[in-house]
Amino acid sequence: MTVPVLSLKDITKVYGRGDAEVRALRGVSLSVERGDYVAIMGASGSGKSTLMNILGCLDVPTSGRYHIDGTDVGSLDERRLAVLRNRKIGFVFQSFNLIPRMSALANVELPMAYGGVGAADRRARALAALEQVGLSDRVRHEPNELSGGQQQRVAVARALVTAPALLLADEPTGNLDTASTEDVLGILDGLSASGRTIVIITHEDDVAAHTKRVIRLVDGQIIEDRRQAPVDGLPPRMPEVIA
């Protein structure tokens, strides 16, 4: 068996201290294979975002071990962690998090700038990524000139432009209407079909229905891990879209 893209063992996260102590994660163990498409569901406050931030190396767990692509994240120093975030992970936020006063193109180019990709190559790949999310006609627009759905598509383009091993999305459709939600999910389905590993957080069963596997969190613990499609197959809603 190949090395899993993600592998968590007994991850816990405690916020605060004393009376204010919150145990957001209470021992989460999880393994995600290459090509899987996972939805993490659960009630508000169940620890989904906390888990996602740890997966994206934006935060550090209180205890437990975490490997990405076989690399032990806990053993990395600040500089290597930055490289890891840059090369292996693409993160899509619920609140888009584009950099203001920078064009869509510049926003998508940014991770490659930090990754040391040459200017011409960078431009070509950013344009290709924007085309992939259907925004070729909006490359010069700044975030405040784009609709929420368009901003989120720019954010997806930014996350996938470095061809990361892992695409993480924390409620990517939480702020979007149905049509935009369908746009974004269509893009994610396409990425999954092309073999990308994706983990998304969602509240909505409709969104979860697009994925191959659904994990349910309650009070910082996994209480259900259900597979709805094989890892190496197409995402379950894909055929419908094609048909």
Add this chain to the structure above:
Amino acid sequence: MSRLEILRFALRGLAANKLRSFLTTLGILIGVAAVILLVAFGEGASQSIQQSIQRLGANTLTISASFAGGGGGAGGGRVSAGQNAGPRTQARSLTLEDARALTDREQVPSVRSVSPVVTANSATAVHEGASHPIAQLVGTYPSYFEATNKPVESGTYFVNDDVIAARKVMVIGRTVAEGLFGTADPVGKPVSVSGVPFTVIGVLKESGSTGMQDADDVAIVPLPAVQQSLTGFGALGSIIVQATGADATDSAQAEVTAVLNQRHGITPTGTADYRILNQATLQETVSSTIGIFTALLGAVAAISLLVGGIGITNIMLVTVTERTREIGIRKAIGAPRSAILGQFLLEATVLSLVGGLVGVAIAFAGTRFTIAGISPVLVPSSIALALGVSVGIGLFFGGYPANRAAKLRPIEALRHE
């Protein structure tokens, strides 16, 4: 991630808030320009005053009659022989005999030459219809030229024979030469001063005027010639004594004082009826005064530079706080700490460097103007210092907020509102 790339990010960050960047730069600009300009003015003032003093001649004492009495009074380097108090005997003016007494090798060994001087003010010289009011018509001895550092450029000096014979010959300054003769050669030409005919025998080398008085608007003639025709054989205006060397001025002053006290009947407690201006003492006093003055100016300017620096810190703190979320996003997509640190450090450095360079340019432009008769003189070290300090301020004061930004964990930065 290349340096150029980080610089581009920094410039973009600055451009995003143009007015703020401009105002911050302005603070540094004013500080740097003020430091350089004020120091340049101090230096200019110092040089111009030193020049005026040097024009008194090297190692000279100027003795002049003092009827004011009672010591004190303004003026650096003025030294009264015999201090105040005590009843004054009848005040006597300086005479040719006083001057002769000072040539006594035994009593005044430190004196090299003695030049009695009378000055006729506002004498008008005429040559073939052209007339020029000579600011200073000096009657003296040949030693005057050397003592007061006035070399002849064309023609000759007058000599002792001319003095004995009271010949009506004249050495004129550049301003007088131009006033009377234009571009023609004045040597050998006749000039009449208040109806008295003189012959020009030499033209002084231009000494260059600084500030108030034109040192080239002068004519020098043998002492008796001017006494006979213009001033009469009365008191001398002053006596210029040249010491044998730079280290002999003080002893020369003591010797001269002793001789004159004796001749004028001044008791050790009495008030002298003459005063001695010692060029060396004057120069020291003036240069130390100006040094303090320049240092004060520089300090005031340095404070404004510091205030400019605090402005940069302030702006960088605001910028970093305001853009914490942006920093979080950048870190989340893989910006290393060095890139974040570099970007904000560069923003601060560009602000201070641009401010500093424009400040230097403005200071350069400013030093072309002459203000109150003082032409500023750029001091290169002040430019280096001001620029160095402004960039240092950028790095140092920008470094703190930049480092704070770079150290944030991505999630902390992202949660910042």
